[in-house]
Amino acid sequence: MKDLIKHEYFIRKAxxxxxxxxxxxEVPVGVVIVIDNKIIARAHNLTQTLNDVTAHAEILAIxxxxxxxxxxxxxxxxxxxxxxxxxxxxxxLYWSQIKQLVxxxxxxxxxxSQHGNLLHPKTNVISGICETESSTLLKEFFRSKRK
Amino acid sequence: MKDLIKHEYFIRKAxxxxxxxxxxxEVPVGVVIVIDNKIIARAHNLTQTLNDVTAHAEILAIxxxxxxxxxxxxxxxxxxxxxxxxxxxxxxLYWSQIKQLVxxxxxxxxxxSQHGNLLHPKTNVISGICETESSTLLKEFFRSKRK
Numbered sequence: 001m002k003d004l005i006k007h008e009y010f011i012r013k014a015x016x017x018x019x020x021x022x023x024x025x026e027v028p029v030g031v032v033i034v035i036d037n038k039i040i041a042r043a044h045n046l047t048q049t050l051n052d053v054t055a056h057a058e059i060l061a062i063x064x065x066x067x068x069x070x071x072x073x074x075x076x077x078x079x080x081x082x083x084x085x086x087x088x089x090x091x092x093l094y095w096s097q098i099k100q101l102v103x104x105x106x107x108x109x110x111x112x113s114q115h116g117n118l119l120h121p122k123t124n125v126i127s128g129i130c131e132t133e134s135s136t137l138l139k140e141f142f143r144s145k146r147k
Numbered sequence: 148m149k150d151l152i153k154h155e156y157f158i159r160k161a162x163x164x165x166x167x168x169x170x171x172x173e174v175p176v177g178v179v180i181v182i183d184n185k186i187i188a189r190a191h192n193l194t195q196t197l198n199d200v201t202a203h204a205e206i207l208a209i210x211x212x213x214x215x216x217x218x219x220x221x222x223x224x225x226x227x228x229x230x231x232x233x234x235x236x237x238x239x240l241y242w243s244q245i246k247q248l249v250x251x252x253x254x255x256x257x258x259x260s261q262h263g264n265l266l267h268p269k270t271n272v273i274s275g276i277c278e279t280e281s282s283t284l285l286k287e288f289f290r291s292k293r294k
Contacts, residue, residue: 051219052210053242054201063199072198087265088238095200095235115262118234 004129007102010034010080011129015104017044017057018082018137024049028137031057031081033065033074040077041065057081058089062096074098075122082134084111084127090118102126104134151276154249157181157227158276162251164191164204165229165284171196175284178204178228180212180221187224188212204228205236209243221245222269229281231258231274237265249273251281 010032017030021044033041043060047053058081066072078100085093085103090112093101097120106127112118119125157179164177168191180188188211193202205228213219225247232240232250237259240248244267253274259265266272 047219047242051217052213053219054206054209054239059201059206062201066199070198072194072200086238086242088235088242091233091235091238092201095194095233115265118262 006037007080007126007129010039010078011082011102011104013039013042014080014082015130015133015137017042018134021045021057022137022141028141029057029081029083031061031079033061034078034080035065035069035076040068054088056086056089058085059092062092066096072096078102082130083107083138084113086110087112087115087118093123094118094120096120098123100124100126102129104129105131105138153184154227154273154276157186157225158229158249158251160186160189161227161229162277162280162284164189165281168192168204169284169288175288176204176228176230178208178226180208181225181227182212182216182223187215201235203233203236205232206239209239213243219243225249229277230254230285231260233257234259234262234265240270241265241267243267245270247271247273249276251276252278252285 013032014030018028022028026045026048029045031043032039041061041064043057045057046055074096077098081103083105084107160179161177165175169175173192173195176192178190179186188208190204190207192204221243224245226245228250231254
């Protein structure tokens with residue numbers, strides 16, 4: 001229960017990042033990376049703004065967290081992200097050897113789990129935290145884009 | 148035959164980048180991205196230098212090419228890379244919708260093809276160009292590291 005409250009707290013911080021993306025016309029995905037209950041990196045999707053397919057929230061946050069830690073491995077970190085990571089981001093998480101991944105909603109089209117488990121064997125995965133909030137945000141974004 | 152000569156020419160440019168990585172103590176992988184027979188991006192692995200697992204040559208080159216083209220899709224580009232891309236880089240190539248991928252040697256441990264075809268259906272793949280040169284460079288690098 002204590003862990004669930006903690007996960008929801010940090011997922012809500014990731015959702016704040018996703019809202020920032022949405023306000024910029026970016027697909028609303030947000031991330032925070034946490035170590036010892038402290039946020040060390042925040043990021044949201046910036047692929048349109050930066051004209052760069054690699055500028056997913058997860059990639060930007062991994063770079064930022066590594067910079068903060070002055071080390072490239074995130075072995076004691078948890079990533080909170082509002083959507084299941086894609087193959088690219090799962091591949092980056094694999095290299096980072098991140099301790100834990102917590103996400104809201106599965107992405108049945110582009111999520112990494114469509115290709116088996118691409119994460120590091122040491123990475124613990126929790127899904128389904130604030131799933132409705134994330135899905136609603138994404139659905140509203142794509143609905144407004146179609147208008 | 149003409150295409151083979153062209154591919155070898157650009158793969159040798161990618162091998163030059165791989166040598167630069169090796170000189171810095173980085174795993175020797177190099178990339179060039181080409182459009183209309185012109186190199187628009189060059190990069191080599193910088194994960195140690197930048198303390199960042201996402202700083203693979205392919206990711207750095209995609210960002211650089213997108214910046215050059217002022218657009219995030221590489222639909223008319225060919226990436227030449229000295230080693231089969233990993234899952235992360237294949238995922239990035241998927242998003243870029245790159246036209247063609249040419250690489251030297253397969254990576255039977257960490258190559259994307261161990262997980263099926265993660266690339267975009269429109270991406271044409273050619274492998275085995277200058278395979279020995281790339282494999283020798285990698286083997287020598289790891290041999291010198293073990294000393």
